[in-house]
Amino acid sequence: MGNKVTAIVNQKGGVGKTTTTLNLGYALAQMGSKVLLIDFDPQGSLTVSLGYKADNKPGIQTIMSDAIEEKEIEKDCIIQVNENLHLIPANLQLAGIEMTLVNVMCKEQILKSAIEFIKEDYDYILIDCSPSLGTLTINALAACDSIIIPVTPEFLSAKGLGDLTATIKKTKKRINPTIKIEGILMTMLNERTNLSKEMIKTVNESADYIKDKFNLDMKIFDSKIPVSVKAGEAILNRKSIIEYDPKNKVSEAYQRFAKELILND
Numbered sequence: 001m002g003n004k005v006t007a008i009v010n011q012k013g014g015v016g017k018t019t020t021t022l023n024l025g026y027a028l029a030q031m032g033s034k035v036l037l038i039d040f041d042p043q044g045s046l047t048v049s050l051g052y053k054a055d056n057k058p059g060i061q062t063i064m065s066d067a068i069e070e071k072e073i074e075k076d077c078i079i080q081v082n083e084n085l086h087l088i089p090a091n092l093q094l095a096g097i098e099m100t101l102v103n104v105m106c107k108e109q110i111l112k113s114a115i116e117f118i119k120e121d122y123d124y125i126l127i128d129c130s131p132s133l134g135t136l137t138i139n140a141l142a143a144c145d146s147i148i149i150p151v152t153p154e155f156l157s158a159k160g161l162g163d164l165t166a167t168i169k170k171t172k173k174r175i176n177p178t179i180k181i182e183g184i185l186m187t188m189l190n191e192r193t194n195l196s197k198e199m200i201k202t203v204n205e206s207a208d209y210i211k212d213k214f215n216l217d218m219k220i221f222d223s224k225i226p227v228s229v230k231a232g233e234a235i236l237n238r239k240s241i242i243e244y245d246p247k248n249k250v251s252e253a254y255q256r257f258a259k260e261l262i263l264n265d
């Protein structure tokens with residue numbers, strides 16, 4: 001346990017990556033861990049959901065461009081959300097950085113080299129990826145020890161998971177041999193409908209398919225995140241749902257998920 005970097009990845013949009021990063025991070029911090037959240041999406045959704053503006057302040061875009069020039073991280077890029085929970089925000093300039101990476105040597109390893117300097121300060125670093133398999137996401141895969149893949153009932157195709165796994169497999173082979181898929185997190189689940197049962201079956205089948213085809217272990221976490229309108233309300237209030245409505249089933253699910261992860265370490 002400790003000093004673990006985890007990327008929250010899925011190239012499919014709207015599957016709960018940002019919500020998971022925020023609430024898992026909040027739950028881990030509440031349980032006493034030192035947690036750093038990195039907004040690694042030029043849209044800056046994580047930054048905004050915590051009540052900060054994705055404006056011209058220093059953030060991950062600054063850190064990336066400094067790392068390209070081999071400068072150390074400036075600590076003023078880190079926002080202290082509370083004592084245990086810190087955030088590196090993002091803004092649209094991160095999209096520009098992604099384009100300049102094309103001409104940079106070892107362009108996949110820039111984030112990794114940047115966070116090496118601060119890794120020691122945290123028990124957990126969670127990276128909220130953008131919905132793509134572009135250079136930024138590869139940087140996250142290269143920098144992390146483990147991967148969490150949020151999946152909604154609408155996104156269960158073996159093809160989608162297959163594209164993602166192929167990218168992870170390539171990264172593992174060429175850049176980051178110790179990378180591990182921690183698991184698939186089912187989000188926005190409505191457990192009462194038969195449809196969802198059918199979907200859980202499909203995810204299990206996809207996981208089996210991936211194990212066979214890619215020879216990579218991919219488990220489905222026991223904790224599953226239910227759907228609740230409060231999740232959207234919490235975002236509008238710029239808070240973790242755990243802070244906004246602690247007794248909500250989504251809050252409890254993310255707290256259970258945090259415990260499950262700690263037990264896995």
Ligand SMILES: Nc1ncnc2c1ncn2[C@@H]1O[C@H](COP(=O)(O)OP(=O)(O)OP(=O)(O)O)[C@@H](O)[C@H]1O
Nearest residue numbers: 013014015016017018019131188226227228231232
């Ligand atoms: N458990 C939940 N119940 C209801 N709504 C949810 C839940 N989790 C997330 N949402 C909502 O679903 C939408 C997408 O979630 P989120 O932004 O976390 O996904 P994402 O994968 O980060 O999206 P993107 O790919 O655009 O970055 C948001 O409006 C969010 O408030």
Ligand SMILES: [Mg+2]
Nearest residue numbers: 017018041045
């Ligand atoms: Mg997001």
